[in-house]
Amino acid sequence: MSRFLEREDIDWWSLIANKNYLENPYPQLKELQKLGPIHLDKKTGIYFVLGHHEFGLIARSSKMGRDTRLWRDGWFNPDNKVSDPTSYELFSEFQSQMIMMNEPDHGRMRSVYQQAFKPSAVASIRPMIERETDLLLEQLAATNDIDLIDNFAAPLPLRVLRNLLEIPADMDQDMQRWSASLIKIGDVMMMQEQKVEALLALREFKYYLRDHIKYYRASHQNTLMNSVISAFENGFMNEQETLTNLMSMLVAGHETTVTLIGNGMLALLRHSDQRNLLISDPILIETAIDEFLRYEPGGNMILRIAIEDFELNGITIPTGSMVIGMVGAINRDPLRFNQADILDIQRKPNPHFTYGAGIHICIGAPLAHLESEIAFNKILKQFPQIELSGEPIWRLDRLNARGLKTLPVRLRIN
Ligand code: HEM
Secondary structure: OOOOEEEOOOOHHHHHOOHHHHHOOHHHHHHHHHHOOEEEEOOOOEEEEOOHHHHHHHHHOOOEEOOHHHOOOOOOOHHHHHHOHHHHHHHHHHOOOHHHOOOOHHHHHHHHHHHHHOHHHHHOOHHHHHHHHHHHHHHHOOOOEEEHHHHHHOHHHHHHHHHHOOOOHHHHHHHHHHHHHHOOOOOOOOOHHHHHHHHHHHHHHHHHHHHHHHOOOOOOOOOHHHHHHHHHHOOOOOHHHHHHHHHHHHHHHOHHHHHHHHHHHHHHHOOHHHHHHHHHOHHHHHHHHHHHHHHOOOEOEEEEEEOOOEEEOOEEEOOOOEEEEEHHHHOOOOOOOOOOOOOOOOOOOOOOOOOOOHHHOOOOHHHHHHHHHHHHHHHHHHOOOOEEOOOOEEOOOOOOEOOEEEOEEEOOOO
16 A cells, blocks of 8 residues: 555545534544555645654654744745735744744754753652642532533643743733633634734733843742743843743643643543543553543644655655644554554553654653643542533634533532
């Protein structure tokens, strides 16, 4: 079978933007994967990757980057400055951050954040994460039927990030609003008014951060903020880079973690054998988190732009092409995973790609892991009878993220 597919009869965007797909993408992804691991959408010139092996090669190649200015048909095309000035401004303002940069700028920016995200450094903020988790769980103690997203999964990562960035708690509502507006940037389903809203949020947040770093007084040594501010003061990063990378902590680190907790809890509550196993042996949370990430990844698409021509399976992906890894298919590739459609919280090894791969692999992964480990263990310990109390509702307004709007649960059986 050809390991590459170029077909005109598959209309990729209509297929993946329909309601059925957004509610449950896996059956369609499986059918597409059977046709081949890489598809070229002739209409848009975009390469969709569904194979685990192929995506690994692409994501780790130095010929593949994340700078969307190199995308042949993308926003940076000068014509777009005239035809869609809002998008042009939005993407320009959002550009100066490590996730959007190729080498050497990417490595320079990442090095400023690297130390604070090492597992040992992240372990030192465990007491803070536990404190925030306990505070939220205390508030739940008096209630029984709740929406786990609104009452727990959404506020926890927001509070953790706010503490990490040393932003006061009275900014939580603003941060929540900024996060909700900015997360949609880059999604093909983004409407014109959402682009305007995102541009405003971007500017407000940067304005806030400009003052925040100006008046920042270090409370401890070796914090993330200390590294960021000294990189700014000694000219290692300019102001735009400093503010955009700080802002990206919220964009990259908030909703992704909300989704890990929400999607993971839903998967667990729908598999009572796995739930009982985890409650009886909480140490399994280590492998369970990776399995939640594999089985129900919040981020559906990981992009690359070809910096140079890239040869794979006998074909050439030309310079300037956009390549999108379809994580929901890649993480269930039967050539890589046994019983890929089964949730197995003891799965090991578990080479899922939900955190990406190569030089851009998620820097915040140790934080997301620690946070969700604490969240799951504490919830299951305090409320071992937790169960679904209604139908969860998926958000259907985005293509590149799959997360829950609501997750109704009953904390205890009366
Ligand atoms: C479950 C939670 C998370 C998931 C699933 C996730 C996923 C990802 C993915 C897919 C990438 C791109 C990787 C690639 O292109 O190969 C990425 C990059 C990144 N993530 Fe995360 N992320 C999560 C949590 C976080 C957190 C908590 C933070 C920070 C507070 C964070 C900060 C970043 C940054 C800064 C990058 C860019 C890294 C680079 O370009 O070198 N992420 N993440």
